[in-house]
């Protein structure tokens with residue numbers, strides 16, 4: 001049973017302290033406050049005789065990891081002591097990486113669906129089947145009847161190969177990724193505000209800022225090593241922290257000011273802060289006008305967002321608002337951070353651009369210790385974007401609808417530019433709708449689990465069943481998604497393949513292959529290139545080694561924002577985390593961008609956003625009177641395909657739970673640990689009650705990690721709604737109406 005959150009923290013620390021007594025791991029350098037470690041060794045395993053350099057594959061912090069191997073097996077992981085990001089430390093997820101490799105559910109050989117069963121086939125048959133099915137589908141229904149859906153935890157070289165195959169060879173831009181579910185609104189917000197995808201800051205800015213403004217983001221749970229650095233700066237430099245979150249998260253508990261905002265009302269709050277900063281004369285208007293577009297328009301627009309109006313709508317008192325405005329106004333350098341709490345909304349992009357108005361008008365941009373600093377939930381969401389593995393992009397942040405961009409990339413790829421589509425491909429929302437409408441016939445899913453992670457699970461499962469041909473390429477089976485496959489392709493995973501990852505501060509690192517993939521599993525690159533060659537694209541995929549792919553990708557970055565012509569595998573072995581652009585071998589990387597106050601948008605200026613608030617698609621009513629918020633816990637990652645294999649993590653949190661406010665619990669006569677049935681208009685979930693005033697009245701929180709492999713009624717996405725950001729198509733996981741009753 002899930003304990004309440006405070007007990008859960010205690011339990012977690014207690015069992016971690018057990019180290020050598022039953023977890024199967026010996027832990028070295030344990031930090032009891034944050035649960036971070038320096039090394040973990042598999043108990044009873046031989047001492048490593050070889051070490052390989054790597055990066056933790058979970059979050060966008062990008063912690064350096066040394067991987068210890070003995071007898072062809074990974075037996076230890078150590079935080080890389082000389083890595084600039086984590087300086088030897090790892091969080092609970094990173095230190096448990098040994099356990100994700102040799103699991104009993106590794107997919108070891110290709111399999112084909114035969115009736116209700118999967119039957120083993122050889123690679124030749126698997127490759128032939130995939131190649132001929134894709135050819136047949138495209139010949140009969142056109143290239144746009146096929147789509148590929150990948151994860152945001154893969155390597156640059158993999159993204160590059162998928163992109164070349166799908167967009168250059170097959171002629172469709174239907175290449176989409178799971179980053180849509182975490183960060184699409186954040187990225188579209190950055191593009192709208194800056195005029196280009198443009199993370200400007202670096203983690204070193206944490207030590208130089210005097211204020212952290214943290215909205216809809218809980219790095220204590222989602223990025224513990226990054227959070228530890230925030231806490232160190234807070235202690236050493238007395239940096240202030242404002243946190244905006246409807247929950248009293250572990251991050252909010254460390255804040256100087258926690259604004260416990262009503263769900264979904266962020267645009268109103270940000271507009272009110274902007275109004276007060278302007279009206280109280282706390283900004284330099286001349287400077288703001290020099291670097292932004294539409295300052296006067298914004299000034300006029302925010303006048304109706306009075307403190308009284310903001311209090312009524314957001315629940316944040318005039319007094320608290322005044323304190324926050326004062327802190328921002330006094331700050332010499334503020335970092336603005338946000339996460340899924342803003343992104344996962346019907347108006348997620350509006351929330352992000354309204355937030356960005358604040359650093360832009362206060363001059364917190366283009367200088368050390370100031371600006372937006374966003375760390376993604378998946379490890380290589382940045383690599384994905386720079387490699388152009390999204391439906392509207394080509395490598396080097398080029399757009400598919402730009403004829404010159406298509407020509408440039410076609411020249412490098414050795415394909416006919418006329419065969420490349422000028423039309424943006426489908427997002428995952430449109431792919432699933434397309435399957436439902438009979439327009440998408442074949443789907444290739446790589447290391448992703450949409451049957452568990454997309455909202456309204458019942459609908460998603462019915463849609464996946466309609467496909468003529470579903471290829472699932474993964475390292476595990478079963479997953480919630482693999483069960484719907486017509487063919488299963490066994491893939492290598494972290495430590496079993498090499499490649500390059502870019503973290504959220506634009507830092508690139510090499511991941512070495514430490515061991516061979518198990519059984520007949522192959523690297524993702526090999527699998528996709530073999531199919532491509534079988535379809536006649538031998539010339540485009542004549543790479544002999546992964547490094548050749550990296551070298552070809554580098555050519556796509558010449559004179560682009562992410563120019564990495566100065567980087568090589570050899571240089572990455574010596575220098576860790578160099579940040580793009582790195583145009584020459586002599587260049588030492590770029591910590592901060594836009595220091596010259598010239599921005600990529602119109603006239604070199606920043607775009608201010610004139611945004612109104614809109615309610616979520618579904619709001620609580622008599623029948624479904626509570627808000628549902630979904631989110632994560634420290635000890636699990638996404639849909640648990642990896643973390644469910646780790647006893648230590650499952651001991652901490654092994655099933656979903658429902659956080660409910662004591663007042664609601666009293667009204668409903670619910671006691672701690674009672675089994676609850678939670679229903680929405682889409683479905684139901686059964687889970688235990690955790691009574692806590694960490695959450696607002698009339699709001700419930702349920703973690704999103706569990707799906708129907710944990711039990712038909714354990715998926716929070718049985719409850720969530722198919723509502724999407726108007727610009728970025730990111731699902732709204734933070735606002736659905738639910739009812740609760742005791743079972």
Ligand code: SF4
Pocket residue numbers: 056057058059060061062063086089090091092093094095222223224225226
């Ligand atoms: S903070 Fe992120 S990258 Fe670092 S060890 Fe933890 S999960 Fe891995």
